[in-house]
Amino acid sequence: MNRMFAITEREMRKFFRSPVLMIMSLMLPLVQLLILGNAFGGHITGARVAVIDHDHGPQSVKIQEAFDSVAANIKTFITVPYTDEVQAREDVRTGKIDAAVIIPPQFSRRVYAQDAPALGLVVDNSDQFMSGSIESQIQLLVNALSAPVIQDRLVKTIALNIVELYPFVEYIKYLLSGSIALAMYISVMIGGGMLYIDDKARGVHEGYLVTPITKLELVLGLNIAGAAKAVLSGICITVIGSLIAGLSAIFRPEAELELLVLIFGTSIAFNGMMFLMMVRVDDPLVPRAIFGVLNTLLFFPAGSIYPIAAFPPWLRAIAIVDPFTYAIHGFKAILLKDGGFTAIWGDLAFLYAFGIATLLLATPLFKRTL
Amino acid sequence: MTANIVEPAANGRQAAIAVENIVKRYGNFEAVKKVNFAVYEGEIFGLLGPNGAGKSTLIRMMTTLLPVTAGRALVAGHDVMKEADAVRRCIGVIPQALTSDPDLTLEENLSIYAKLYSVPKAQREKNINDVLEAVDLTKWRGAQTKTLSGGMRRRLEIARGLVHDPRIFFLDEPTTGLDPVSRIAVWEMLNNLKTRRNLTMLLTTHYMEEADRLCDRIAIVDHGTLVALGTPAELKAGVPGSDVVEVQFAHERPDWADRLRALEGVTSVQTQTAGVYRVLTSSGSRTTVRLVEMAGAEGETLTSLNVQNTTLDDVFVHYTGRQLRDEQVKSVFMMPPRPGAQP
Numbered sequence: 130m131n132r133m134f135a136i137t138e139r140e141m142r143k144f145f146r147s148p149v150l151m152i153m154s155l156m157l158p159l160v161q162l163l164i165l166g167n168a169f170g171g172h173i174t175g176a177r178v179a180v181i182d183h184d185h186g187p188q189s190v191k192i193q194e195a196f197d198s199v200a201a202n203i204k205t206f207i208t209v210p211y212t213d214e215v216q217a218r219e220d221v222r223t224g225k226i227d228a229a230v231i232i233p234p235q236f237s238r239r240v241y242a243q244d245a246p247a248l249g250l251v252v253d254n255s256d257q258f259m260s261g262s263i264e265s266q267i268q269l270l271v272n273a274l275s276a277p278v279i280q281d282r283l284v285k286t287i288a289l290n291i292v293e294l295y296p297f298v299e300y301i302k303y304l305l306s307g308s309i310a311l312a313m314y315i316s317v318m319i320g321g322g323m324l325y326i327d328d329k330a331r332g333v334h335e336g337y338l339v340t341p342i343t344k345l346e347l348v349l350g351l352n353i354a355g356a357a358k359a360v361l362s363g364i365c366i367t368v369i370g371s372l373i374a375g376l377s378a379i380f381r382p383e384a385e386l387e388l389l390v391l392i393f394g395t396s397i398a399f400n401g402m403m404f405l406m407m408v409r410v411d412d413p414l415v416p417r418a419i420f421g422v423l424n425t426l427l428f429f430p431a432g433s434i435y436p437i438a439a440f441p442p443w444l445r446a447i448a449i450v451d452p453f454t455y456a457i458h459g460f461k462a463i464l465l466k467d468g469g470f471t472a473i474w475g476d477l478a479f480l481y482a483f484g485i486a487t488l489l490l491a492t493p494l495f496k497r498t499l
Numbered sequence: 500m501t502a503n504i505v506e507p508a509a510n511g512r513q514a515a516i517a518v519e520n521i522v523k524r525y526g527n528f529e530a531v532k533k534v535n536f537a538v539y540e541g542e543i544f545g546l547l548g549p550n551g552a553g554k555s556t557l558i559r560m561m562t563t564l565l566p567v568t569a570g571r572a573l574v575a576g577h578d579v580m581k582e583a584d585a586v587r588r589c590i591g592v593i594p595q596a597l598t599s600d601p602d603l604t605l606e607e608n609l610s611i612y613a614k615l616y617s618v619p620k621a622q623r624e625k626n627i628n629d630v631l632e633a634v635d636l637t638k639w640r641g642a643q644t645k646t647l648s649g650g651m652r653r654r655l656e657i658a659r660g661l662v663h664d665p666r667i668f669f670l671d672e673p674t675t676g677l678d679p680v681s682r683i684a685v686w687e688m689l690n691n692l693k694t695r696r697n698l699t700m701l702l703t704t705h706y707m708e709e710a711d712r713l714c715d716r717i718a719i720v721d722h723g724t725l726v727a728l729g730t731p732a733e734l735k736a737g738v739p740g741s742d743v744v745e746v747q748f749a750h751e752r753p754d755w756a757d758r759l760r761a762l763e764g765v766t767s768v769q770t771q772t773a774g775v776y777r778v779l780t781s782s783g784s785r786t787t788v789r790l791v792e793m794a795g796a797e798g799e800t801l802t803s804l805n806v807q808n809t810t811l812d813d814v815f816v817h818y819t820g821r822q823l824r825d826e827q828v829k830s831v832f833m834m835p836p837r838p839g840a841q842p
Contacts, residue, residue: 135614139607141602146602146643332596336659338564339592340615341584499564 132342136350137357144320144358150374154362155315155369158308162301162370165434173262176206179217179229186237192248194272196230205266219253227408228252228263265497298465302376306460309366309431310453314424316362317399319356322416324405330413335499344497352400352488359396367392371464378464387470391459398452399482405491427453471482512539515667515699516561520570523556523723531554532723533570538667538716543693543700545714547707547815553723554703555595558671561701562592575666588616595671597652603643605636605655608720609662616663623662630658633695634688640808650681654688661692668692670702672707682706686713696822706810717811719818726818735809738817742783743807745776746790762789775803783808 231249431453459476462468516538
């Protein structure tokens, strides 16, 4: 046991003596959290919508007043008066304006006559996010305008009463779980994978192999150190990220315990996976070369920035065996939903089982000789 | 060239290391070919040879780093294949590269290795003090290793190999990359350690001078084969007629060449320009004495006299047939041709 802890001691002393690894492992996830968290998830504002009014009747005035109300309040778009429908369509295509609303001739008359009145909306659907926002905003306006002035005594349509369990979750909060997992992955990749191969190449392992240390002691010593570094990175980014995103879970003792257990499980899973991949690698270029590929392969399909339910089947298959998936699900359950151990026991079971299984597979592959 | 050296009688000395018909094969390539030798307790034994000769492979098999393909090696009486753990407890190993952690202090580096050998805490502190003293690094014990010079780092490596008080010490090219001053300091330190601690040392080197000055016995390895084994003096004596005496007389006489040829041990005499005679002899010292006596008896004055003894360079060239395999090796071993050395 002492020999195992000697390996861990050496790794940890190096880690604390040189804070570069800690800084490097936190840098990318924090930048990503700040940039992506603030760039995505906001409301569209200031879109330019052309209005071509062929009607000039009271109903078209009512619509334009509704548009002015949007421009003055939620500010999703402002309107630009156009007279030429062809020109408006061309300007949407070339990006001078973002959409065009066409109020056809006889629109007011058709409204009063209840004769299938319709508005036209031209959108640039190459930008799904922008066009979707404008469509939904105008649809809301149209629904409001279509509602009868005097409600029926008995409502004839089906109403949907939405109950939101949690306060509005900004995208930066949604993204934080992925950032924590990413920081731990980077810590394991650099502090475990790269340093392990670099030490091998420098001959440090040769120094270990001539001592009476057993294979198991050596493997466990290296993995405990790798996991400890990932745990420290995980704790740091959870605290810093929560403060940036404005999440208060870190101030609740029960959530702190749950986070700690989850961070520990995640570090074991990531470290086991990394050790299994690197156990027979000797070339220091290999971990550097696969760093980005693994990051893409594991981070994105795990529901870190987009829901897994939106993925095609093959991506969902990756998500099922990806430890990122369970780590991110667990962090969301604690940080966003205060779900407790009930919400994360499945994630914990997978992460711990995955970590132990990969370590058990890697140990016999570890060579006690050169 | 001999493919297989038979070890001479041990004269009652105990073998700390015994290598018997050891072979290392990588696929079809045989890196070490049926090598035999023994290293006796308390001696410094050198494996001398160019890069790629198989020295490091040999040392790695003896230190349990590489599995042996055939044959066997006993270290401190333990079979390296069957009792690897027992072997590891008895040996200290200094690899070719500097592998101490630059971020850790000297004391931390030593402490971690002492722990890897399960040295108890009280003994650990004593051993660390002792080895730091032995390598003259006590005042640097709290400094980070990266602040040390190359020579000091090499001394730290040596201290690290000794921190668990091993009986047998393996050093793989211990002075590679050091400047001449640091190299000499390491040689002196190794000699002192051998005397004080009664260590058995096996070192590999491609420096002739290092092998000559440090080693009690030397094995010359080439192409994975042990081609010569003996003390430096024995090896040099085994190279016939390679001592050279260059002499110039004050007065030229036509019979000088014949008279020189008649001196003890002389194998040939070459006349050079400016009245310089180049005398090839199997014993430079004896021939020189006779030459001076002869000149005295004739009342002749010697203008110059230069004696060149056989070096390990000559021994190496004699046994390996100068089959050097690359430019790097050439730069170490290529010498101007010496008359008397066999091709």
